[in-house]
Amino acid sequence: MRSKILLPLCVLAVSVSTSFAQLNKYNSFEEMIPRTLKYYHDNQLDSAILLAEYAYKTFPAEEEDAITFLGGLYTRNAQYKKATAIWKAGHEKGYCFGLDNPSYDKYYKENSNFKELARVERNWYQNSHIEHEVVLPSGYDKDKSYPLVFVLHGNSSNMKWAKKSWLSEVMQTEYISVFVQSYAFSNKNKGEYKWKYDDDKTIKELRNIYENVTESFPVDTNKIVFSGMSAGGYLALQLAFDELIPMSGLVVNCPVVPKDISDKAIENFVAQKKRIGLITGENDFAIDNQKRLMEKIDKQGGNTKLIINKDKGHEYVEEFSSLLDDYLEWIIE
Known part of the structure; x- marks a missing residue:
């Protein structure tokens, strides 16, 4: 079984000039993760976003991973409307992103759309147990x-x-x-x-x-x-x-x-x-x-x-x- 890594806000990482022809060499988003992380850690958020957006559109089997990366990248890049929109789309497919994490507070403290998404996830978790x-x-x-x-x-x-x-x-x-x-x-x-x-x-x-x-x-x-x-x-x-x-x-x-x-x-x-x-x-x-x-x-x-x-x-x-x-x-x- 192939394990996937989901680390909201902490994972994420070409150049904006990179063409989609160059991206075609990837067969999965998993192959793209190291490069995405590199650009994230180099503070090249636009480049990292380009990779994750390409993965989101190209690899439907890894859609959950791509949304998780994109939500974090959009947040770091102050694209809050895009982040909440893609998280909402993920919720509709049954994905959960850990949005009740306090680390999001500094970005979404007054954002009503985000608060609703976090409330939904808290309700999902409330009656779940290990x-x-x-x-x-x-x-x-x-x-x-x-x-x-x-x-x-x-x-x-x-x-x-x-x-x-x-x-x-x-x-x-x-x-x-x-x-x-x-x-x-x-x-x-x-x-x-x-x-x-x-x-x-x-x-x-x-x-x-x-x-x-x-x-x-x-x-x-x-x-x-x-x-x-x-x-x-x-x-x-x-x-x-x-x-x-x-x-x-x-x-x-x-x-x-x-x-x-x-x-x-x-x-x-x-x-x-x-x-x-x-x-x-x-x-x-x-x-x-x-x-x-x-x-x-x-x-x-x-x-x-x-x-x-x-x-x-x-x-x-x-x-x-x-x-x-x-x-x-x-x-x-």
């Missing part, structure tokens, strides 16, 4: 204790799809596995969900699941691993470095890296002898931040494993299951 599924290992024995792994799906995904990718022999025979699904959907019609960052409800409900599982099953609480893909990796990193939930270590695939991981948080992570295994592709748009984080942990004497797959991007590699086996055994050895 779901989870526990998968027991083969030969499960309630009188034994088992390591535990939590799996957090990527954005525009769900726990059912995550189960198809996070599947390995070690998980099936040695671990109790918990697949977790966000309460925040990104596409109601397709059953796609995304994670809300720095969200009290998400943290509270994850803690409740953690406590329920560790009390209901014979878990070795010294061997608890959090894992995730992309945005799920972001959340796993946040839980670890903010010390929000006890764990032994992390196994993350192509994670988006939180910008606010402090040196002190890394020092504490290392002091607690936690381990982190990271798998990524050399063309992943987040690779610079991934490498930077691992280097910081290494410098403080931490325990890390980093695999960078040649010619790969923001994706699962064919040998992911075997890599996962190696990492899961290493984390708890």
Whole structure:
């Protein structure tokens, strides 16, 4: 399954003179994301908008991603009318963009159209809750204790799809596995969900699941691993470095890296002898931040494993299951 990244206001990034003939070389918006991000970070918003608008018109299967990028780009470029119009069009198709995020306040404080869009999304989320599924290992024995792994799906995904990718022999025979699904959907019609960052409800409900599982099953609480893909990796990193939930270590695939991981948080992570295994592709748009984080942990004497797959991007590699086996055994050895 291909994971998509949705990071409103934080992601987004040729020249306006770039012709559509040049853009024709792209086969998907996913291929365009690194270049879009580059222009965004270089403050070339008109150029980034050109890319996202082209993707919106050209790749209907990735319409949700394109709208998310465009809404953020239009906002940064003070094109508020365009942003609210395209978000409204997305709502009509069942997309959700996290418009209740306080980061939008400085742009839309007095904008009645935006406030209505945010109200709609709050109502959608109000009665939604995080779901989870526990998968027991083969030969499960309630009188034994088992390591535990939590799996957090990527954005525009769900726990059912995550189960198809996070599947390995070690998980099936040695671990109790918990697949977790966000309460925040990104596409109601397709059953796609995304994670809300720095969200009290998400943290509270994850803690409740953690406590329920560790009390209901014979878990070795010294061997608890959090894992995730992309945005799920972001959340796993946040839980670890903010010390929000006890764990032994992390196994993350192509994670988006939180910008606010402090040196002190890394020092504490290392002091607690936690381990982190990271798998990524050399063309992943987040690779610079991934490498930077691992280097910081290494410098403080931490325990890390980093695999960078040649010619790969923001994706699962064919040998992911075997890599996962190696990492899961290493984390708890």
